[in-house]
Amino acid sequence: MTSKIEVIQNHLKEQNLEAAFITTPENVFYLSGFNSDPHERLLGIMIFKDAAPFMICPKMEVPDAKAAGWKFEVIGHDDQENAWELLANNAAKTTPAMTTLAIEKSHLTVERLETLQRFYPNTNFTGIDQLLTDMRIVKSQDELVKLREAAKLADFAIQVGCDELAEGKTELEVLSAIEAAVLKKGYYMSFDTMVLTGLNAASPHGTPGNTKIKKGDLVLFDLGVVYEGYCSDITRTVAFGEPAADQKAVYEAVLNANKAAIALAKPGVRAMDLDKAARDEISQAGFGDYFTHRLGHGLGIGLHEIPSIHGTNELPLIEGMVFTIEPGVYKSDTAGVRIEDDVVVTADGLEILTTFPKELQIITVK
Amino acid sequence: MTSKIEVIQNHLKEQNLEAAFITTPENVFYLSGFNSDPHERLLGIMIFKDAAPFMICPKMEVPDAKAAGWKFEVIGHDDQENAWELLANNAAKTTPAMTTLAIEKSHLTVERLETLQRFYPNTNFTGIDQLLTDMRIVKSQDELVKLREAAKLADFAIQVGCDELAEGKTELEVLSAIEAAVLKKGYYMSFDTMVLTGLNAASPHGTPGNTKIKKGDLVLFDLGVVYEGYCSDITRTVAFGEPAADQKAVYEAVLNANKAAIALAKPGVRAMDLDKAARDEISQAGFGDYFTHRLGHGLGIGLHEIPSIHGTNELPLIEGMVFTIEPGVYKSDTAGVRIEDDVVVTADGLEILTTFPKELQIITVK
Incomplete structure (x- = not known):
């Protein structure tokens, strides 16, 4: 070789x-x-x-x-x-x-x-x-081993975040517990962790602060971990207590968009096709105006690599490419939801590296 | 103006x-x-x-x-x-x-x-x-207000670290508790926190890991916090339980070096003079070969700015300069000790921003 x-x-x-x-x-x-x-x-x-x-x-x-x-x-x-x-x-x-x-x-x-x-x-x-x-742009088997481990650590960190949720805790309290748990294992985050609750998650400028988590909030986690030089990047949005119908509708639209892009991806399909597949789902649900960013970005040693998964990128997918699929809807009167996976293009589809459940997780309010 | x-x-x-x-x-x-x-x-x-x-x-x-x-x-x-x-x-x-x-x-x-x-x-x-x-290189009153706050947060973080020390805890466990406490207040570290115990602190390549803290160790903390865009940077070395005489000797030499540089500093004195004053103290104590870096660096929006406080920098100090004074001795068979303060040059001397005690703190082993 x-x-x-x-x-x-x-x-x-x-x-x-x-x-x-x-x-x-x-x-x-x-x-x-x-x-x-x-x-x-x-x-x-x-x-x-x-x-x-x-x-x-x-x-x-x-x-x-x-x-x-x-x-x-x-x-x-x-x-x-x-x-x-x-x-x-x-x-x-x-x-x-x-x-x-x-x-x-x-x-x-x-x-x-x-x-x-x-x-x-x-x-x-x-x-x-x-x-x-x-x-x-095309990852080796060695690199994929590391990216899989990085994704596992991201799954772990999301679980820590869910376990930490409690009425009255602040975003920063939950965030610091997540980062502490990852550090304790000996790993660093690949970027500053985001924990945003309620309508904070719907703001394009949301930064974690002292807002308290309360029953009925959707809570958005966006985080990643570095494993032997390789980055993961995951977003999950969970419900703290039973969500309202309009929150669920936003969630379903984003989940369908995530799934539509995943279902379509395989070698030869263009980056722009994935973006369109996801965007169409969200538009059909009536939230097209609130999906304000590209579908995803390449991932590896860098947190943002090529391929960029956006609406005008005609690049066809190749086996071994690794990128994120992260549709989101930010509706300032209802909810901010993003669901982000790290994926590898395989011979006939995708391997999904991030495995934390994507069906809406409803955290019990104790 | x-x-x-x-x-x-x-x-x-x-x-x-x-x-x-x-x-x-x-x-x-x-x-x-x-x-x-x-x-x-x-x-x-x-x-x-x-x-x-x-x-x-x-x-x-x-x-x-x-x-x-x-x-x-x-x-x-x-x-x-x-x-x-x-x-x-x-x-x-x-x-x-x-x-x-x-x-x-x-x-x-x-x-x-x-x-x-x-x-x-x-x-x-x-x-x-x-x-x-x-x-x-010369900080305004507005900038000094922020640097003072950043230093206070660094003092706080050192206290958290000391409070966390316990027999059998790992460096990473203490480190993650420090960073979590700072994050919980809503602040970010200015660089990756170092917690090194025992002879790990004496290695120039020491990185925090799963080494457990044990009675008789010196524990070195090096950390900083960002306050409204301005960085602090502090190092303290504390004893976990009563230290041995040779560890104390290293500590005393480093403390005397820190104090000698501080005592000398005022407008007109050259950066190199401070470095020499500190180095002379350490050499007289017999540890000259183990002080392997410059005395300090400027501090502000950047973690490393000018003035560089090293042995050939003839730059005279000016009122309003902010820099670190951080002599260290790394003796691989005895101890690694560094004591770092953030200081501002005043009209007739220095204002010391970092106030955590410098006399050797002996943490009680419970």
Whole structure:
């Protein structure tokens, strides 16, 4: 099998580029297994057309990079050294004349490009962002294992949230209990948890606060967990006590939308078709004006990756793509409901990673 | 008083620049009071040499930007529009010929610069990063009010941590209780909390895990809280049960280093002098080889700002600077101890924002 590094090397050969310098921490992790945020310090992987790549990272992290499974050279730099000079000197060993160097233009800052240009005054710089984005869109079996675990942890966190619901508790109290339970297991959230009760969940700007949960509220949880560098992202909306008929109607419309998109998805179906299938269900129920966002987004090392599941994306689904399906209705006089699953495209349909029940859960008021 | 916008306008006039486009979310917040992470969407403030500035942000955030106190125009863009074209068109109303445009080179990506260049093919781009960095180094009275509150919340969180300590509890259990208590009050941490017990605190790569707290351990807490956009950052090391003599010796050395730097600090003293004063104390105690990092860092909207308090920084202190003083000793066979305060330079010394006791706290083992 062609390794990820070889895929990039083949691209360099085809495009006649000497090398690529990969600096996005997510992409460094994708290529090396080394997951690190170097802040202002230099971290990157230099990949040559026809020589072994090397990584450059802060000196104290060299052992971690090796332990993470990076098999090639690691150049450590400390704060007394010029990391960029070290980079250029090492690259010059295999590639004395750097005619064209590929960079991640959507990540590299102007300041860093200008620094590179001082060491490479006659080099042409070109972007390699699209290649990495395209590589990451289809997940490997290894990646799916991690995404499944991340989703299981998200299911767990939703259960914690449901168990915590009680009359008079605040959104923040429930939220903090969820995050504490996940942290106690040794995992971090993939983004700030949302717990919104009653009509707070119907506001596009809702942020968790001191609103108290009361009987008859729908409570919306939106959260995710990171497992070995891979993110989950789940939303469930549950009823605290018996809901009113109009709340149930909103819930049913959103659930049908979620199910319609799931039923349609398989290789070859376009992203926009899924969005339309879900949107049609909600429109038919009379809530079309209140579904104000795209159906979903890709998921992986990043919380928001491609494919974007929206109404004008003609991209056909491919086996191994992972994304969210998250229709929602936000009707400010009735309820805010969103039901979000993480899914993988299989040979003939979808595998649903998030398994917390989607039929409206009615939590008993004690 | 000259407003922040006027300070930038004066700089533009002096440097003969038509305008500056500020895109760092931290600096947008600093200039406007609007605290937002737009992710991949465009957020920025265009400031003209001699016309009123405007902000450009995602359309759904326009009301928030105004509510945050931004008195000038706000241009909203939605996902169907070309936000950059909107930016250029609006800028052209006051400045049809953009000879030179200042940008934040340490934040703007190459891709974004290339986008700007398509709308401004004949414009010269120059950096304005240093001006903003310099403006932010001295805090206003308003900012100090927020930093004091952030520090109080950090003190509170340390107290929660101490109260949670019990034989057999894990680092993660204590950590999750701290973060839950802060979240419950409605605040977010300024970074991932560290709770390290025993010799874990002596490892430069220590991350909180399932190690259990046991009698005789020193426990290190490093945490911070965000209050209205401003960060605190505190470290305290406490003893769980009576510590051994060698642990006490390390603690005393670090405490003396913290106190020596605080005693020396006042306007005119150089950053490097503080670092040396602290380092000398630790060296005299025989632990010089185990103090492996700088003494401290600036603090404000960002967790790490200037001034950097390290051994070669000749910058003299100025009234209103805010930074951390955090000497540490990491001796892998004895203990890891760090004592970190947040301080403000006053007319004749320092105001210490973090007030949790620094004399070694011995937690009773129940």
